[in-house]
Amino acid sequence: MNASISRILLTPDEMAAADAAAASSGIDSYGLMERAGQAAAASALRHFPGASRFVALCGPGNNGGDGYVAARALAASGAPTAVFALGDTAKLRGDAARAFANCSLDAEPLSDYAPQPGDVVIDAIFGAGLSRDVPTEVEDVIARVDAANVPIVAVDLPSGLCGRRGTPLGASFRAARTVTFMTRKPGHLLLPGRKLCGEVEVFDIGIPHRVIHSVAGRLVENGPERWADAFPHAGLETHKFKRGHLVVFSGGRTATGAARLSAMAGLRTGAGLVTIASPPEAVAVNANALTAVMLHGIDDLAALKHWLTDSRLSGFVLGPGFGVGERARQFALALAARPLVLDADGITSFRDQPELLFSRNDGGTGSLVLTPHEGEFARLFPDIAATDMAGKVEKAIAAAERANAIVVYKGADTVIAAPDGRAAINANAPPWLATAGSGDVLAGIIGGLLAQGMPAFEAACAGVYLHGQAGQRAGVGLTAEDLPRHVLPLYQPALAQ
Structure with a gap:
């Protein structure tokens, strides 16, 4: 062909x-x-x-x-x-x-x-x-x-x-x-x-x-030739501050693991710096398990807004292990002008007030990527999910248009959709990727690409594909703890596969 x-x-x-x-x-x-x-x-x-x-x-x-x-x-x-x-x-x-x-x-x-x-x-x-x-x-x-x-x-x-x-x-x-x-x-x-x-x-x-x-x-199979030109590559003149600064928000001291999975995946994807923003009571827990990833204590919304005056923070992941509720909603809305991957608890926090999330980008300059699995999709888009005559592609596109966001409708046949009607079906994920914490790694990969300045739709497509490649490299029996070390940025040998 x-x-x-x-x-x-x-x-x-x-x-x-x-x-x-x-x-x-x-x-x-x-x-x-x-x-x-x-x-x-x-x-x-x-x-x-x-x-x-x-x-x-x-x-x-x-x-x-x-x-x-x-x-x-x-x-x-x-x-x-x-x-x-x-x-x-x-x-x-x-x-x-x-x-x-x-x-x-x-x-x-x-x-x-x-x-x-x-x-x-x-x-x-x-x-x-x-x-x-x-x-x-x-x-x-x-x-x-x-x-x-x-x-x-x-x-x-x-x-x-x-x-x-x-x-x-x-x-x-x-x-x-x-x-x-x-x-x-x-x-x-x-x-x-x-x-x-x-x-x-x-x-x-x-x-x-x-x-x-x-x-x-505007529907394609997801693959490198569709987004490789937009993929960030380090040059000889590159230093860590030019490769983006990813922030991953952590849950409390008993819910820190998911954020660390995301953070390590973002670092492996090429982000120059990665910081876990952690509640004060969880800082010591995260510090004991991290080396290359930095830590920053964030207690409340006021502290977050003060930190966001630092324009070098270039991408964010919110949701893995964060907890469901008002604090998640406040943090997500505070990031309206910044590239954000909203996953897991971050998505579920808007199930009763989805319009707050959907209006987030109106007039803003940020890029929002939503990464729901089937259950989370149904919570956020119940009427779309219940439409029998629409397939997964049509549902993802309708959701993206409504949310004014990139939607990564996860599964063994993940669909990535944009508000303008672009969509891609991913087919390289092995079945053993269906394990607890795998989605946290995916959120970190996408977040790492956003932090490096990759456009949101291309970052989501690339993230899903690299996630599948990492699962293939890790092999049968992988756990989410194994997965980040198998995440690799896109180099020419990967493009040729």
């Missing part, structure tokens, strides 16, 4: 617009179908050479047309091949009808398919275009195939999977491999879609890249 489109994610509607634009420009649409079907067949032969029989399950639209082309190619290779069709093949229209006519194999009714040992299924029933629950006939076939545990090669998307939200529409095939075209869809990366797709292969079938760019929205 061309690097310029390799991380673009097209919704099903945008992909349909690309197909239409390609046809309008004079590109033969049936030629695109031929290349798509041939790609699916090639993948099936390459990855399942020992199949006793290939079985193409074909739907009534263009995805079914891809399936007929694949079946013809498989049969031409000498592989035993069968075709089962949803609906009356006499009602096929356009390119799908042409593909069926060119396929010499008889099509049996889809409901008659009974999986046999050695079958490999080519799923070409619906692809990305489905927007309603699968019909009962298809649901029954999905259940039979699942029970038989035969491998599936899905064409575009496993049938039944929403290409926009990554959620099953009643039921969905679970593919071993998915063959898609030009770009991936959000459903290939969002969970549970990522698991249902198996390994995803992207084939360039000849739609000009200018067409893809012309229809693409």
